[in-house]
Amino acid sequence: MSIIIAIVALGGLTLLLAIMLIVANKKLYVYEDxxxxxxxxxxxxxxxxxxxxxxxxxxxxxxxxxxxxxxxxxxxxxxxxxxxxxxxGVDIGIEEKLVARLACAGGTNVAVNRAQYVGIQSCQAAALVSGGGKGCFWGCLGYGDCEVVCDFDAINMDENGLPIVDTEKCTACGDCVEVCPKDLFSIQPISNKLWVACKNLEHGEALLEDCQVGCTACGKCAMDAGALITMKNNLPVINYADNHNTQKPIQRCPTGAIVWLEDSGLVVKGKESRKIIRKGARLKENT
Amino acid sequence: MNTESLGTIFLNACLVNNFVLAYFLGICPFLGVSGKMETATKMGGAVMFVMLISSMCAYGIHAFLISIGAPFLQLISYIVVIASTVQLVEMFIKKISPVLFRSLGIFLPLITTNCAILGVALFQTNKDYGFLESIIYALGAGAGFTLALVLIAGLREQLDFADVPKVSKGTALTLFIAGILSLCFMGFAGLGA
CATH class of the missing domain: 1.10.15.40 (Electron transport complex subunit B, putative Fe-S cluster)
Structure with missing residues (x-):
């Protein structure tokens, strides 16, 4: 007797569930092109x-x-x-090439360290320890998190510990923008050649102690640039909606914080900035 | 009928008799999906949902099997019901959130074979819980499962940075943590039955 009950009960149950699943499959069917x-x-x-x-x-x-x-x-x-x-059967579309640009030029040859960081060799880890060992709080820490995260081998650290972006290989995916704890990378159209390669908010002598190529907020670049460049928080801000195809601001810059980036990867700096004495990296006490 | 209050049932299922860390049920997703916090929480949510549905179904089926005098069909019926619930949930998630469907991947159909879910259905029947109590019990078990998963995921994320001896890296370390977590949860034993 119990064998019949078992067969009927289980058969009924499975039939019920099967009907439910069939209905659900019909109702919840997702059409995929x-x-x-x-x-x-x-x-x-x-x-x-x-x-x-x-x-x-x-x-x-x-x-x-x-x-x-x-x-x-x-x-x-x-x-x-x-x-x-x-x-x-669609239009391919026109798209200007975008690349990642670094807003820092303070490699180990021009910027000093205020402390020595010992630990995991990663910018994100170093930034957790009171912002890393760099003298300039805003500057590139140089442990190359961006080089590691780049899937396209487009970022390589140079001998001064600064990431160099290969504009040919860069796909503007934005991984480096996300990983940089100092927010130094941004995605820019490749035609934006005039570039402020500094992010510090200090001004004057206080900054030059930490980095020889930082923006001192002197405002010379903004003086006759009209609406193209305005000073904001001790930094020049370039208005790319304006005609920015001019090398004049870089000639005015005394430290070379504003640069002109050629497609070939060449970085053009003003004549004034060439006088800067490049020092090796060292702790502040030893200078 | 038992006399526990709903709060006791919840705490009991969630902490004191945590399914993963006290009963050692559902160990495979506990070790498999606990590498990242994000997937761990999503997995916890999915398991909790399936637990809730299957616990409600189990209550109805148990009542039905008793009425026809065939309680020996309990185990096989539960398995059938759980498997089809997971199928249903899978279709449902695919319909409403394809992104979540893709991120859960293979672990969604694998909930079917998660012993913690069958465990909930069987325990609640053994303990003679009513409908409301069953729901609270399933919610507690799901919350406990999510808690265990989130705890170990957080620890594993942190330990990725730790300098551990080579022999204990990877799975060995995960098992160490699982053991220690389990010991910690034994501390809750004084709370209830």
Missing amino acids: PRIDKVEDMLPHANCGACGYPGCRPFAEALVHEKSLPSKCTVSTDEGRQSIAEFL
């Missing part, structure tokens, strides 16, 4: 986020729904972008 998979295969699978979407798959969805354009993917090659545009 088969083109999304194909477009995702065409993308580089870097999942870097430079396009503004969390990864390649959400970007592929946006492309299929025509919410974005293939040129937003900065990692693909030109052919890759072209083939996606052809596959979807």
Whole structure:
């Protein structure tokens, strides 16, 4: 008798659950455009986020729904972008190349340390210990967290402990912007060649003790620049909406805090700034 | 019928008889998904939800099986119900939040084989809990599971920076922490039954 009860009860239960699942499957069915998979295969699978979407798959969805354009993917090659545009029958779009730019020039040759940091060789760890050992509180700590986090091998630390961005390889994914504890990186259009390579808020002599190439807030660059440059919090702010294709401000800068960045990676500084004596890195007491 | 108050039931399931650290149920996600705080909390939430649903179903099924005089079907019915609940939850999450669906990945269907969930269903039947008590018991168990997962995830995130001997790196260290956490939770034993 109990065998029949068992068979009937369990059979009924499973039948009930099966019907429920079938109904749910019909009701909750999610239609996925088969083109999304194909477009995702065409993308580089870097999942870097430079396009503004969390990864390649959400970007592929946006492309299929025509919410974005293939040129937003900065990692693909030109052919890759072209083939996606052809596959979807959309315009490829025009996009200016963006790169990561560092707002600090204080390598170990020009900036002093106020303390010696001993511990995990990482900027984020060093920044936790009262902001790191650097004399300038705002400056690059030089342990290369950005070099490690860069998936595209576009950042390399130079001999003075400053990250150098390879604009060819940089995809403007923004990983370095996020990882830098001093917020020194920002994503800029490559045509923004006039650049303030300093972030300190000090002014005058107090700053020069810590770093030879920092902005002293003298305001010479802003004096005849009109609306292009304004001084704000002891730092010049460049208004990129204005015509910024001029090298005049860099010639006025006494320390070389404003620079001109060529596409080739060459950093042009004003004549005044060449007089600066480059010292080796040392603790403040020893200077 | 038992006489415990709802608060006691909750605390009992959450802290005193924590499913992971006192009963050692659901150890696989406890070790597998506890590497990062973010996934740990999401996993905790999903498990809690499935526990709640399956506990409600288990209450109904138990009553039904008693009425037809076949309580020996309890275990197999619970398993069937839990498996289909997880299926349902999976479809539901895929419909309302594809992002969460992708971030939970394989661990979502693996909730099916999580013994803590079957444990909740069986314990509540053994303890003869009513409907409301069952819900509170499942909530407490889920909260306890999430708590254990979050605790170990936090510790593991911190220990990534620690300088530990090479032999004890990785899984060995995780098991050490699990053991010590479990010992700590024994301290709650004085709180209740």
